[in-house]
Amino acid sequence: MSEADRKATWNTAITRVEPNRVSVRGYDIAELMGRVSFGAAVYLILTGDLASAPIARLMDAILVASIDHGATPPSALTARTVASTGATLSAAVAAGIMSINRHHGGAIEDCARQLKAIADRATSKSISLDEAASSALAAMRESGERMPGFGHRYHTKDPRTARLFELAREAGVDGVHMKAARAVEKAFADAKKALPINVDGAIGAILADLGMNPAAFNGIFMIARTPGLVAHVIEEQTREKPMRRIDPVNHGYDGPSPRGMPGTSAS
Ligand SMILES: CC(C)(COP(=O)(O)OP(=O)(O)OC[C@H]1O[C@@H](n2cnc3c(N)ncnc32)[C@H](O)[C@@H]1OP(=O)(O)O)[C@@H](O)C(=O)NCCC(=O)NCCS
Incomplete structure (x- = not known):
């Protein structure tokens, strides 16, 4: 100093x-x-x-996985709604960011904390992760809570989660949070409720196994989603009429058709 x-x-x-x-x-x-x-x-x-190089790759994949999820998430709708009023780029993007909270993006941090609680319970009670996961889910069911990071409104097999776990395995990351996540998936399946881990849950488990501070997890989602929000705001202000009524669900897609990445089997 x-x-x-x-x-x-x-x-x-x-x-x-x-x-x-x-x-x-x-x-x-x-x-x-x-x-x-x-x-x-x-x-x-x-x-x-x-x-390290594999962890850098994993971090890049986490940021890429969260860059955008179409026009229906609350952050995109908020950013577009504010943009349609003639607001500046910074105001419209900031409004989108302000909608990233406990129920939008927040499952990353909440899932990581719940997985930690399950792993801690397994250790403190000398029970298996599977038993700790089943009893945690039963307690949540009783109190009307949902397990953050599991289930998806749209995807039954989210293409992002499998790839993230594959990259995590390649980076040698598979700690208690990822193991607890598998125990939770098994507990849901055993209870005849197949609720797979979603992308937020996968990111939460991986970031926690990387030893990162859960207080930053919502921030990592904001960092990742900002380019998507900038794109939505610019598209709204260049393609649409000001103050239009934005249908939250009924919209189409007229961008490029699916195309292969150079160097992949689809190219
Ligand atoms: C994401 C989510 C809102 C999607 O919900 P959905 O597909 O519309 O499902 P529904 O709200 O209609 O619920 C269907 C059933 O599954 C149950 N369910 C869904 N997700 C659940 C979860 N994470 N934990 C426990 N039960 C869950 C519901 O209780 C409901 O049960 P019921 O049929 O006995 O009443 C929901 O899965 C959820 O709340 N997940 C936790 C929060 C989360 O991870 N958010 C990030 C999403 S990327």
Whole structure:
């Protein structure tokens, strides 16, 4: 710590800015640029550590998985509604972000916390994860609560979750949260209620197994969804009439037809 830092009225440990040099968590930003992906930079700024290549890939996949989910999620509808009033880009995107809360995106953090509680219960009561998951679900059912991170209004087999778990396995990530998530899926299936883990639940389990702070999970969703919201606001303001009545469900799609990525079997 320099003399100037010692004399400062407060300190931040995130980024040091000096003439001609910017260091994020101690790493020169110019050296990071072109060497680390955006996912790795997000991991660095939130945890203080540089991710290994497979974990950087996993972080990138988490951000890509959440970039957009069409025009019906509350954040897209809110951003479009505000955009249709003639609001600025920042106001419309901020409005969309403000709708990311406990019931939209929040299942990431809530699921991680519930999975931790299940794992802790299994340890403290010396029972299996399967038993801890069944009793947690029974208690939730009794109190009318739902298990966050499970079930989906639209997808029965969410294409994003399987890929995220595949990348997590490739990165050697499979800790208590992911194991507890599998126990919850089994407990739902045993109770004749096949409710698969959804993308929020998968992200929550993976981020928690990466040791990240659950307080940041909703923020990671906001970081990921912002490009999608910017796209929705610009499309709303360039294609649609101001102050239109936005049907929340009945809309079509007229973008590109499905196309293969170069280098994949579909290309
Ligand atoms: C996402 C969600 C709203 C989709 O719900 P849906 O497909 O419209 O299903 P419904 O609300 O009609 O519920 C259907 C049945 O499944 C049950 N169910 C659905 N999700 C459940 C969950 N996560 N935990 C326990 N039970 C659940 C409901 O209680 C209902 O049971 P019933 O038929 O005995 O009354 C719902 O699964 C949910 O609340 N999940 C938890 C929150 C969450 O993960 N949100 C993030 C979504 S990406």
